[in-house]
Amino acid sequence: MNLPQTYKNLKTTFCIVLVLLAFSCRSAKSVIASGEASNKLSAKQVIKQHQKNDANFKTMLAKVRIDLIKGEKEQGLTFNFRMEKNKVIWLSAPFGIARMMLTPDKVRFYNKQDNQYFDGDYKLLIDFVGVDLDFLKVQNILLGQAIYNLKDEPYRVEINENSYALQPKDQNALLELFYLINPSHFKMDSLQLFQQLKRRMLQIDYSSYQEVKNQVLPQNIRIIAVEDSDEVAITIEFKSVSLNEDVRFPFKIPTGYKEIVIK
Structure with missing residues (x-):
């Protein structure tokens, strides 16, 4: 699929958003994954442990280094x-040059370099990654959790x-889905989505975790997004x-900026 340049620029921006969360702090310590996967655990038992270990906090502040x-x-x-968990995800570049805010019903951002802004819904994200995304799915990706409700359908488990x-x-057949769950803390090691017909692939690897206030949270993440040869x-x-x-989540679109309209 040949996308206009505006689409491609926005796609790059939202790829960054999908991975802009992991947790550390001054007193954080790395989690040593010393557990061994057991073939005695059923899929239901693995799912139960994974859901039990979802991060429990109200708000988070962080500095995130991203290399694209x-x-x-x-x-x-x-x-x-x-x-603010379940409510707001906010991101700001140095000196406020660009700012983005996600809420359960809105995707908003502006760029002072281009004097442009976007104020819309999650259809934009869905079109880019080919996955039915909403706020909670984005949040789960950022927290190292499964993006779909694992109780909605039966799963099978193997050791890999x-x-x-x-x-x-x-x-x-249109969307193949795989989760790799860590046997030590039962967070995701990897999320893999494949759309063969549309030649799309999204893979998110969680290479390390750390403990913050008794919460096991992602520390280093790598994302690969492929569409055709892009x-x-x-x-x-x-x-x-x-x-x-x-x-606080300051966000105000400057006056005089041009709206990015996706048709």
């Missing part, structure tokens, strides 16, 4: 990140390189995170 590679071009920047490999018993790779390092502090 597209073709021969590589860019890196540190962002300010704020979140010391991870629990979960997949639906009846894979959708590939974007992003690596993320998360620093200076604090949980459950008072936070």
Whole structure:
């Protein structure tokens, strides 16, 4: 699919959004994944442990280092990140040059360099990644959790390189889905989505986790998004995170900016 340049620029931006969350803090410590996957655990038992270990917090502040590679071009920047769980995800570039805010019903951002803004819904994200995304699915990706409700359909489990490999018993021919669950803390090692007919692939790998206030949370993430021959790779390092502090989410589209309209 040949997308207009505006679409491609927005797609790169939203690829970054999909991975802009992981947790650390000054007192954080790395989680050593020393557990061994057991063939005695059923899919239901793995799912139960995974859901039990969902992060429990109200708010988060962080600085997130992101490096993006597209073709021969590589860019890196540190962002300010704020979140109120289940309500707001907020991201700001240095000096407020660009700012983005996600809420359950809105996707909004503006860019001072281009004097442009977008104010719309999640259809934009859905069109880009080919997955039925909403706020909670995005949040789950950022927290190292499964994006779909694992109780909605039966799953089967196998052991794959010391991870629990979960997949639906009846894979959708249009969208193949795989989860790799860590046997130590039962967070995701990897999320893999394939759309063969549309030549799309999304893979998110969680290479390390750390413990923050008794919560096991992602520390380093790598995302690869492929559409036809267009590939974007992003690596993320998360620093200076604090949980459950008072936070603000300033967001006001400057006057005179041109609206990005997706038809």
